[in-house]
Amino acid sequence: MGFDRLWRGGRLATMAPDRAGLGLIEDGAVATRDGRIAWIGAVADLPRDVTADEVIELDGRLVTPGLIDCHTHLVFAGDRADEFEMRLRGETYETIAAAGGGILSTVRNTRAASQDQLVATALERLDRLMAEGVTAIEVKSGYGLNLDSELKMLRAARALGELRKVEVVTSLLAAHTVPPEYRDDRAAYVALIVDAILPAAVREGLADSVDAFCETSAFSPAEVRRVFEAARAHGLPVRLHADQRTAGGGAGLAAEFGALSADHLERTDAAGAAAMAAAGCVAVLLPGAFYALRDETAPPITLFREAGVRMAVATDCNPGSSPLTSILTALNLSVILFGLTVEEALLGVTREAARALGRFDRLGSLEVGKACDLAIWDATRPVELAYWLGRNPLRSRVFRGEMV
Numbered sequence: 549m550g551f552d553r554l555w556r557g558g559r560l561a562t563m564a565p566d567r568a569g570l571g572l573i574e575d576g577a578v579a580t581r582d583g584r585i586a587w588i589g590a591v592a593d594l595p596r597d598v599t600a601d602e603v604i605e606l607d608g609r610l611v612t613p614g615l616i617d618c619h620t621h622l623v624f625a626g627d628r629a630d631e632f633e634m635r636l637r638g639e640t641y642e643t644i645a646a647a648g649g650g651i652l653s654t655v656r657n658t659r660a661a662s663q664d665q666l667v668a669t670a671l672e673r674l675d676r677l678m679a680e681g682v683t684a685i686e687v688k689s690g691y692g693l694n695l696d697s698e699l700k701m702l703r704a705a706r707a708l709g710e711l712r713k714v715e716v717v718t719s720l721l722a723a724h725t726v727p728p729e730y731r732d733d734r735a736a737y738v739a740l741i742v743d744a745i746l747p748a749a750v751r752e753g754l755a756d757s758v759d760a761f762c763e764t765s766a767f768s769p770a771e772v773r774r775v776f777e778a779a780r781a782h783g784l785p786v787r788l789h790a791d792q793r794t795a796g797g798g799a800g801l802a803a804e805f806g807a808l809s810a811d812h813l814e815r816t817d818a819a820g821a822a823a824m825a826a827a828g829c830v831a832v833l834l835p836g837a838f839y840a841l842r843d844e845t846a847p848p849i850t851l852f853r854e855a856g857v858r859m860a861v862a863t864d865c866n867p868g869s870s871p872l873t874s875i876l877t878a879l880n881l882s883v884i885l886f887g888l889t890v891e892e893a894l895l896g897v898t899r900e901a902a903r904a905l906g907r908f909d910r911l912g913s914l915e916v917g918k919a920c921d922l923a924i925w926d927a928t929r930p931v932e933l934a935y936w937l938g939r940n941p942l943r944s945r946v947f948r949g950e951m952v
């Protein structure tokens with residue numbers, strides 16, 4: 549039996565759903581052929597005739613699937629450091645936005661930037677995430693808010709996946725906020741999304757899913773519904789920023805459309821959680837935004853557990869509400885601020901994050917046939933990934949069977 553590469557003697561956290569907890573294999577081995585996992589199990593069970601072009605001794609180290617950041621706004625221009633200082637002085641996210649700052653300042657900067665400039669600044673953030681073992685990332689548009697700039701953002705996101713050894717999943721988030729030129733005619737902007745931006749993104753193969761921001765300061769459930777119906781007509785899955793600042797029935801709306809995920813969810817109620825569970829909609833928890841906005845209402849983790857909602861964890865990396873470029877910090881914040889168990893948090897950046905992206909058939913666990921994307925840690929216990937704040941124990945990252 550011949551493999552391209554074989555890692556042996558490690559503690560494998562497989563995240564495989566048919567194994568309990570993190571699916572640990574002690575003194576395990578994993579082998580790759582043609583970029584996929586070709587064999588995984590205990591060293592003692594390795595076939596006698598096994599050969600590999602390269603054999604790597606793990607010396608007891610922990611191995612997890614490559615981490616997945618399933619909610620980011622990685623592509624944008626400029627930053628919002630000045631606004632951060634205003635918020636420190638007591639102004640709220642909503643009052644800053646109402647005064648033309650906030651997200652609209654990022655929209656101005658992003659519209660003015662070239663695609664190459666967007667790629668260059670996003671790469672710097674992407675490299676930080678990859679240095680912590682990230683092998684797949686979701687990237688949204690949503691700071692262009694017109695045809696050309698939304699497509700420019702999505703092309704920049706696609707370019708990231710060509711320039712780095714990482715899988716990029718894109719989401720069209722034209723329904724992020726209403727741009728100033730449509731402030732007095734919101735319906736016309738929703739029509740622009742449905743009739744022009746979405747079809748163009750589909751034609752160019754730029755969107756893997758469609759996202760929207762359902763919030764009193766953004767889009768109403770009725771407006772989101774129009775966008776989601778258009779996504780459905782184009783055969784694209786949807787996801788939703790839901791119930792973050794106000795309870796607006798977002799979780800139920802996401803579930804109704806069979807969304808891959810509903811995200812934030814600080815103000816989701818029991819009915820919303822039940823609807824999500826029934827629809828198999830993943831709850832994507834974003835502790836970076838909760839922390840940076842000094843929110844005091846955490847997502848209803850107990851309700852999600854009781855209802856059986858799967859939970860993922862992501863950075864929500866964006867210049868306004870979550871300037872976070874560390875998936876390991878998101879892990880730490882999720883256990884400290886939201887009360888996730890270490891097991892829930894780690895499943896949340898692997899298996900459940902893959903489900904939130906609709907890619908669990910290929911990513912998110914160490915199982916034969918899946919992409920051989922690994923994170924090898926200078927650690928032996930899974931808790932060490934969530935324990936440190938600011939320490940990165942990654943030893944090496946493997947993408948499609950290659951050490952990178």
Ligand SMILES: [Zn+2]
Pocket residue numbers: 619620621789864866
């Ligand atoms: Zn977001």
